[in-house]
Amino acid sequence: xxxxxxxxxLLHSQKLGVLATQxxxxxxxxxxxxxxxxxxxxxxxxxxxxxxxFANICSNAGVAMFIDNRSNRAVDFRTAIxxxxxxxxxxxxxxxxSSLMKLYGAKHPQLASFLAxxxxxxxxxxxxxxxxxxxFQNVTEIHLE
Amino acid sequence: xxxxxxxxxxxxxxxxSLVGGKAVALARMATGDxxxxxLLCLTTDLFDRFLDMTGLRDDIFMEYYRKRFEDMRWExxxxxxxxIKNMFLHxxxxxxxxxxxxxxxxxxxxxxxxxxxxxxxxxxxxxxxFAGIHESYVNVRGTDxxxxxxxxVWASLFSxxxxxxxxxxxxxxxxxxxxxxxxxxINGQKSGVVFSTSPTSDAHMMIEAVHGLNQGLVDGIxxxxxxxxxxxxxxxxSYTPPVTRESIQAGSEGIASSKxxxxxxxxxxxxxxxxxxxxxxxxxxxxxFGSPQDTEWTYAxxxxxxxxxxxxxxxxxxxxSQRQWYLSLKRSMENLTELRDEIEGHLIPEMQDIAxxxxxxxxxxxxxxxxxxxxxxxxxxFDRWRDIYWEKFIPFAHGVRLFGEIYNRQVxxxxxxxxxxxxxxxxxxxxxxxxxxxxxxxxxxxxxMTAAHGSADEAEANTEFDRMLDDFLETFRNPLWGLxxxxxxRDSIIALLKQMGDRRHKKPATATRTRTKLEQRFIxxxxxxxxxxxRELLDLARVSYKLRDDDNIYLGKIEGQLTAALDETKGRLGxxxxxxxxxxxxxxAILLLKNPRLRPSGKETGQFSGKNVTVTPRQLLGQPAGRxxxxxxxxxxxxxxxxxxxxxGEIIVCDxxxxxxxxxxPIAAAVVERRGGMLIHGAIIAREYxxxxxxxxxxxxxxxxxxxxxxxxxxxxxxxxxxxxxKDTTAPPHMV
Numbered sequence: 107x108x109x110x111x112x113x114x115x116l117l118h119s120q121k122l123g124v125l126a127t128q129x130x131x132x133x134x135x136x137x138x139x140x141x142x143x144x145x146x147x148x149x150x151x152x153x154x155x156x157x158x159x160f161a162n163i164c165s166n167a168g169v170a171m172f173i174d175n176r177s178n179r180a181v182d183f184r185t186a187i188x189x190x191x192x193x194x195x196x197x198x199x200x201x202x203x204s205s206l207m208k209l210y211g212a213k214h215p216q217l218a219s220f221l222a223x224x225x226x227x228x229x230x231x232x233x234x235x236x237x238x239x240x241x242f243q244n245v246t247e248i249h250l251e
Numbered sequence: 252x253x254x255x256x257x258x259x260x261x262x263x264x265x266x267x268s269l270v271g272g273k274a275v276a277l278a279r280m281a282t283g284d285x286x287x288x289x290l291l292c293l294t295t296d297l298f299d300r301f302l303d304m305t306g307l308r309d310d311i312f313m314e315y316y317r318k319r320f321e322d323m324r325w326e327x328x329x330x331x332x333x334x335i336k337n338m339f340l341h342x343x344x345x346x347x348x349x350x351x352x353x354x355x356x357x358x359x360x361x362x363x364x365x366x367x368x369x370x371x372x373x374x375x376x377x378x379x380x381f382a383g384i385h386e387s388y389v390n391v392r393g394t395d396x397x398x399x400x401x402x403x404v405w406a407s408l409f410s411x412x413x414x415x416x417x418x419x420x421x422x423x424x425x426x427x428x429x430x431x432x433x434x435x436x437i438n439g440q441k442s443g444v445v446f447s448t449s450p451t452s453d454a455h456m457m458i459e460a461v462h463g464l465n466q467g468l469v470d471g472i473x474x475x476x477x478x479x480x481x482x483x484x485x486x487x488x489s490y491t492p493p494v495t496r497e498s499i500q501a502g503s504e505g506i507a508s509s510k511x512x513x514x515x516x517x518x519x520x521x522x523x524x525x526x527x528x529x530x531x532x533x534x535x536x537x538x539x540f541g542s543p544q545d546t547e548w549t550y551a552x553x554x555x556x557x558x559x560x561x562x563x564x565x566x567x568x569x570x571x572s573q574r575q576w577y578l579s580l581k582r583s584m585e586n587l588t589e590l591r592d593e594i595e596g597h598l599i600p601e602m603q604d605i606a607x608x609x610x611x612x613x614x615x616x617x618x619x620x621x622x623x624x625x626x627x628x629x630x631x632x633f634d635r636w637r638d639i640y641w642e643k644f645i646p647f648a649h650g651v652r653l654f655g656e657i658y659n660r661q662v663x664x665x666x667x668x669x670x671x672x673x674x675x676x677x678x679x680x681x682x683x684x685x686x687x688x689x690x691x692x693x694x695x696x697x698x699x700m701t702a703a704h705g706s707a708d709e710a711e712a713n714t715e716f717d718r719m720l721d722d723f724l725e726t727f728r729n730p731l732w733g734l735x736x737x738x739x740x741r742d743s744i745i746a747l748l749k750q751m752g753d754r755r756h757k758k759p760a761t762a763t764r765t766r767t768k769l770e771q772r773f774i775x776x777x778x779x780x781x782x783x784x785x786r787e788l789l790d791l792a793r794v795s796y797k798l799r800d801d802d803n804i805y806l807g808k809i810e811g812q813l814t815a816a817l818d819e820t821k822g823r824l825g826x827x828x829x830x831x832x833x834x835x836x837x838x839x840a841i842l843l844l845k846n847p848r849l850r851p852s853g854k855e856t857g858q859f860s861g862k863n864v865t866v867t868p869r870q871l872l873g874q875p876a877g878r879x880x881x882x883x884x885x886x887x888x889x890x891x892x893x894x895x896x897x898x899x900g901e902i903i904v905c906d907x908x909x910x911x912x913x914x915x916x917p918i919a920a921a922v923v924e925r926r927g928g929m930l931i932h933g934a935i936i937a938r939e940y941x942x943x944x945x946x947x948x949x950x951x952x953x954x955x956x957x958x959x960x961x962x963x964x965x966x967x968x969x970x971x972x973x974x975x976x977x978k979d980t981t982a983p984p985h986m987v
Contacts, residue, residue: 180308181316183313241318243967248865248867249864249865251864
């Protein structure tokens with residue numbers, strides 16, 4: 107399986123990723139349910155607006171998200187894949203009929219009512235780069251223009 | 252609750268997950284009134300406990316998954332296996348386990364000799380025959396020695412053959428477990444194997460027998476006498492004697508091949524009465540298990556012992572020719588000695604003659620049609636010798652591996668590759684060529700360049716230099732790697748020599764004293780009676796090591812003559828070729844020579860789909876093959892021209908270091924190679940010169956660009972590629 111296939115498999119199979127945001131000099135991380143477009147250029151997630159991560163995003167759109175498939179076993183050191191996604195995040199306000207919304211709904215049907223709440227924001231990371239780590243120390247970068 | 256050891260009487264079908272199929276089969280035969288030597292079985296519980304208590308399981312998987320299996324060459328699998336075996340040998344049994352085992356093994360065997368056999372889960376089942384895959388050790392005496400060999404049998408779960416076999420059969424290495432049988436050793440006078448149904452005929456059974464022990468027979472070293480017997484009536488249908496009778500006998504420890512007395516060499520090992528005994532044994536075993544069986548037996552005096560039995564499996568999973576070839580590399584010392592004679596006595600002289608004969612032909616005088624014929628002839632010659640190389644030379648290189656395995660077992664060094672220090676010979680062709688180049692470089696920079704312009708000294712120095720260069724090219728001429736005597740080649744060589752002279756190049760780090768000490772330690776690790784064997788093995792390994800380098804040079808000379816014909820063709824095709832098409836092969840060149848209107852086709856590349864996507868490596872993981880850390884610009888070496896574009900201090904990045912191109916290594920900062928393995932030329936020569944080296948980096952030449960700044964970490968096996976090609980702030984100073 108080539109790198110592209112391994113990466114797609116990871117991004118489609120994992121439900122949760124760690125989102126890193128920042129306000130001034132204070133970094134912050136949170137676990138979010140995400141979905142990824144097939145071309146890997148967009149990653150979407152939902153968040154209540156009254157959260158620290160949302161506040162951070164509002165002041166600094168630059169974010170990173172870490173997604174991996176570790177299983178907390180020794181073989182993870184060699185078999186787990188982790189990807190750090192870098193990009194800037196924006197809120198999608200018109201979610202009706204949005205293809206990204208459909209993608210997210212299909213992956214996380216149990217979050218439908220969460221997402222429908224007026225207090226929830228649907229966010230999209232426009233991906234700039236992906237840093238993939240495999241087999242402990244093998245690192246490949248993908249840059250999207 | 253843990254069951255570290257079970258006795259024969261404790262073993263039944265219900266304990267198979269603890270003791271493996273081989274032990275269960277032995278227990279069934281013992282209860283079926285067949286004579287089985289007494290045994291203990293060290294269970295898979297003990298194996299698991301050892302791995303978990305010591306943390307070895309995590310270390311093994313860290314090593315095992317370092318590289319994707321599909322990216323590994325067989326040499327890398329052997330390396331992986333060697334490293335894991337060394338981990339087992341270096342991990343002591345926790346005292347809690349060791350005390351218990353000492354007590355039970357002492358009580359069962361005291362000073363009696365034993366056989367330490369594998370009994371992996373799934374081994375000897377109806378689906379999978381692991382015949383010859385896992386290790387067994389014969390004639391092991393004393394509890395400490397038994398426990399050391401138990402660890403070696405555990406390690407054989409990760410032998411190269413076992414890794415390949417599991418991969419082919421889809422067995423999960425994570426779920427693989429190994430029980431070990433410690434069985435009283437029966438020093439039989441005649442031994443063999445009986446197939447209750449012959450592989451060639453359902454109506455017959457087949458008996459194979461040898462004088463002495465059956466290890467030589469099952470390892471394929473000793474040819475047996477063979478009888479085909481009627482399954483129903485026990486009547487002998489045919490008898491085939493071997494060409495020569497040889498024998499394996501017990502030594503003071505282990506086993507060794509032994510010359511038979513003339514009386515025994517002239518006599519079949521079995522009498523008719525003994526054949527009937529084995530016939531009855533085989534029928535009983537088949538009845539007991541309800542399926543055709545392959546049973547190992549031995550006669551000690553007049554008593555017939557059953558040593559092990561397994562179902563006869565289909566050959567379906569054994570069909571992979573590559574694996575068969577690989578397993579065939581496991582040669583005995585006798586077989587390697589024969590190969591050595593053939594290679595040194597016949598094959599290398601023939602290769603030299605052929606290269607000389609081709610070199611004498613003036614290609615420029617040939618017509619187009621004649622050149623096409625000559626190209627075809629040279630391609631066929633090269634193909635034939637490349638086949639011989641695979642068939643004879645590579646198996647002979649197993650001499651190094653055989654020595655490495657035995658050295659590590661005897662000496663148990665911290666560094667599993669310490670044995671290579673004993674092998675470096677001073678008379679290798681490539682080292683001699685490199686030494687000559689160094690002398691030329693020194694002469695050029697100290698005599699030619701420093702002589703006053705227009706002086707008599709300058710003329711004298713130039714004449715002497717020309718003579719030395721002519722001598723060098725006469726000995727090491729090879730158009731394949733640009734070592735040719737044409738004026739443009741001479742200029743390139745001189746430019747390279749100037750760089751070699753300017754830079755205080757490294758000397759090979761061969762410490763004779765260390766080598767002598769290691770040699771003494773290795774020889775002393777054997778009992779006195781076996782030290783001659785140890786010396787012969789070392790001698791064979793040294794020749795094997797030297798030849799695996801030299802044979803490439805001789806094959807390179809033949810390939811060089813093919814290249815010379817290709818170069819002549821390219822010269823004649825001239826403008827019909829674009830720059831990319833200059834890599835054309837002989838077949839394409841012949842077509843172009845014969846069809847003046849034909850245009851060659853180009854190549855396609857590319858992998859990641861999508862527009863505006865850049866895939867760049869940041870850290871590439873390989874195998875640490877030469878310790879050290881270095882950074883510098885990458886130089887991709889794919890053609891001879893690349894070699895002569897090489898600048899001192901650059902890092903060689905190539906598909907595979909060929910002995911024909913190692914002369915630039917002394918001026919390189921480090922080596923990165925796609926081809927993996929610790930015994931490959933790149934790794935060997937980089938270690939000799941003390942250069943950081945990382946091998947087995949998949950797609951290294953595709954992912955790294957010429958001039959890109961890279962950091963080579965030869966301790967961890969990591970190559971880091973800088974984003975900024977002009978400098979890299981994360982990189983250490985040039986060499987640390």
